[in-house]
Amino acid sequence: MAVCSTCGYCSTGCNFTITTSPSGEIKVAPNPDYPVNKGTSCPKGFLHLEPLKANDRATKPLLRNAKGELEQVSWDAALDAFVTNFKMIQKKYGKESVAFLGTGQLPTEELALLGCLGKFGMGLVHGDGNTRQCMATAAKAYKLSFGFDAPPFTYHDYETSDVLIFIGANPVIAHPVMWNRIKKNQQNPQLILIDPRKTETAAKVSRHFPIAPDSLLTLLYGLAHVLIANGWLDEPYIQNTTKGFDAFRQHVAPFTPESVSNKTGLGVQDIFDLAEIIHNGKRVSFWWTMGVNQNFQAVACAQAIINLALMTGNIGRPGTGPNSITGQANAMGSRIFSNTTSIIGGYDFLNRDHRRKVADILGIDAGLIPDRNSMAYDEILKSVQKGDIKGLWIVCTNPFHSWINRSWFEKTMKGLEYLVVQDMYHDTDTAKHADLVLAAAACGEKEGTFINSERRIGVIRKVMDPPGDALSDFEIFKRISQAWGCGDMFSEWSSPAAVFEILKRVSKGQPCDISGIKDFDMIERCGGIQWPCPEGLNDFAQERRLFEDGRYFHDDGKARFCFTDVEQAPERTDEAYPFVLLTGRGTVVQWHTQTRTDKVDTLRKMHPADVYVEISSADAERLGIGQGQWAVVRSRRGEVRARALVGGKVKPGNVFMPMHYFETNELTFPFFDPMSREPSYKYAAVSIRPE
Ligand code: SF4
Structure with missing residues (x-):
């Protein structure tokens, strides 16, 4: 038997043919006909079903007993504990005293069911996702600039650009299959990187601009200044399709190359050169990831990138765009x-008409839809700290490892009266602290759809059964709805395919319209389908980009120039903490908190086992820290030991630690972008010394 299914790790959205022999042997091969990966894969993808075999899979629900130990129980007992405890908390402290935290790892249909069950069925006003940690910035920036959260690009733009500018991105290890697409570019493109660190991508590009870690927004405004000063603009595009340029022109007037040079550490000529590269390009594309999204002025940086694309007319054409590459x-x-x-x-x-419209489509009372926004992730946690939220349901994410300033997180969680964790493993850093663990199936053991970075909907297929009594997240949500007493509200939500039908109706007329997609089989036949795909669309071209007609989603059809003042980094280095700690991905074989990749021997052997800290040769020599020695890294939040990786990847004054190790977030500084509430993982003051 063979099925085609999408990889469950990253947002690239690669597709694989998975063949199961009569003896049960499973073979995984990248699908050569799929327009995303075209027969290629990264090491994680080839092995993406291996973590399913791990012996720490949650095979039954686990309930903490009187001795304080997690003990296997039946689903009936688990659901009873879920409902009894959360309802008791709601009765005692009010409905908003229970919240949920979701993920970007579940299929869309499961996410929709979780969100609707939580908010409309259980009456929880507050629920957020771990996408707050990676993508909230891009979503907010697109919404404000374009009128909808709409990444405009298609992967074909990698192959048609003549200038590709990567900003705070390391695609060589973070998005290797996308990097393969870039290597196929026949335009002899200039590849540019803006990043404080000499990453794997820096080694491959035509030119690397190693800026000071707190200077990105200054540089982006400085580039706009040079483009304006030289008249390197697409005036008709600005005139016809945008609003707010004159105010933006005034805003960037003080960002002279000299002042920008002082702040960024780049030469005046470097800044001019970079602006000239943008000007000379015929099809310039800007690609950003976490160096932007997790900046302390994240949304402002993303908007500044969008502004560069708008003012030079690099959008809506092949090979162009201000393009956010997604993570999960x-x-x-x-x-x-x-x-x-x-x-x-x-x-x-907040819009009454919107609430009514969705309520009518779902056949529910509009009063069940909250008329307020949820608190953001960090605000939910602060509410736990204050004692207002007493019950938390964490689904398919590992914040005891991944949340910024993790010791604070761990301490804060002690204030909960009830913590439910739903996961495929029973012993993640988070599941270990749960009062109740709901045993969930993995990608490969269930059906649904994912949407990748270029808005392409891809199908995931069930290849095998989940182990023991573990259930798909979809089935868990359904059973919770029954046990909670709101099962009738979800009677139509009988399967992922049925939910997809509901989402088609809900999306109709929206920018993300998917009403023209018949079913999962059609998605598979087409090699994935990018939204929008409205009813009546006849052209299912494999590559479609947005804004080709110059019309944006604001009511007047125009894009906005958005900008703000440049702020100082929220935590400053000083004599006691003289280094800037940068964080990011470590290697191509590690994924986030490693709950899955660490289960695969082949992958585990390909990265350092111990947490490490990159330090420049000059700083290491000055401090007497040798290659591979243990060093002590300290911030105002805590102290960890890490092996020193001495070399030229970071500049003097900076150190770098990968996000995949538990220790790293002991040190990070809990600041949140004021517009997106995304944590600012990329800047903390630390000291370092030999152990
Ligand atoms: S690049 Fe991402 S989607 Fe593709 S195989 Fe690797 S992890 Fe999976």
Whole structure:
């Protein structure tokens, strides 16, 4: 038997042919006909079903007993504990005293069910996702600039650009299959990198601009200044399709190359050169990831990138665009269909007409849809700290490892009266602290759809059964709805395919319209389908980009120039903490908190086992820290030991630690972008010394 299914790790959205022999042997091969990966894969993808075999899979629900130990129980007992405890908390402290935290790893249909069950069925006003940690910035910036959270690009733009500018991105290890697409570019493109660190991508590009870590927004405004000063603009495009340029022109007037040089550490000529490269390009594309999204002025940086594209007319044409590359497999599905920051389909909780429209489609009372936005992730946690939220349901994410300033997180969680964790493993850093663990199936053991970075909907297929009594997240949500007493509300939500039909109806007429997609089989036949795909669309071209007609989603059809003042980094280095700590991905074989990749021997052997800290040769020599020695890294939050990796990747004054190790977030500084509430993982003051 053979099925085609999408990889469950990253947002690239690669597709694989998975063949199961009669003896049960499973073979995984990248699908040569799929327009995303075209027969290629990264090491994680080839092995993406291996973590399913791990012996720490949650095979039954686990309930903490009187001795304080997690003990296997039946689903009936688990659901009873879930409902009894959360309802008791709601009765005692009010409905809003229970909240949920979701993920960008679940299929869209499961996310929609979780969001609607949580908010409309259980009456929880507050629920957010771990996409807050990676993609909230891009979503907010697109929404403000374009009128909808709409990444404009298609992967073919990698192959048609003549200038590709990567900003705070390391695609060589973070998005290796996308990097393969870039290597296929026949335009002899200039590849540019803006990043404080000499990453794997820096080694491959035509030119690397190693800026000071707190200077990105200054540089982006400085580039706009040089483009304006030299008249390197697409005036007709600005005139016809945008609003707010004159104010933006005034805003960037003080960002002279000299002042920008002082702040960024780049030469005046470097800044001019970079602006000239943008000007000379015929098809310039800008690609950003976490160096932007997790900046302390994240949304402002993303908007500044969008502004560069708008003012030079580099959008809506092949090979162009201000393009945010997503992280998790279904971050894009979460952004639009999880019912967290917007009502499913990208509607506004604050808009009465939107609430009515969605309620009518779902056949529910509009009064069940909250007329307020949820608190953001960090605000939910602060509410736990204050004692207002007493019950938390964490689904398919590992914040005891991944949350910024993790010791604070761990301490804060002690204030909960009840913690439910739903996961495929029973011993993640988070599941270990749960009062109740709900045993969930993995990608490969269930059906649904993901949406990748280029808005392409891809199908995931069931290849095998989940182990023991573990259930798909979809089935868990359904059973919770019955046990909670709101099962009737979800009678039509009988399967992922049925939910997809509901999402088609909800999305109709929205920018993310998918009403023209018949079913999962059609998606598979087409090699994935990018939204929008409205009813009546006849052209299912494999590559479609947005804004080719110069019309944006604001009511007047125009894009906005958005900008703000440049701020200082929220935590400053000083004599006691003289280094800037940068964080990011470590290697191509590690994924986030490693709950899955660490289960695969082949992958584990390909990266350092111990946490490490990169330090420049000059700083290491000055401090007497030798290659591979243990060093002590300290911030105002805590102290960890890490092996020193001495070399030229970071500049003097900076150190770098990968996000995949538990220790790293002991040190990070808990600041949140004021517009997106995304944590600012990329800047903390630390000291370092030999152990
Ligand atoms: S690039 Fe991402 S989607 Fe593709 S195989 Fe690797 S992890 Fe999976």
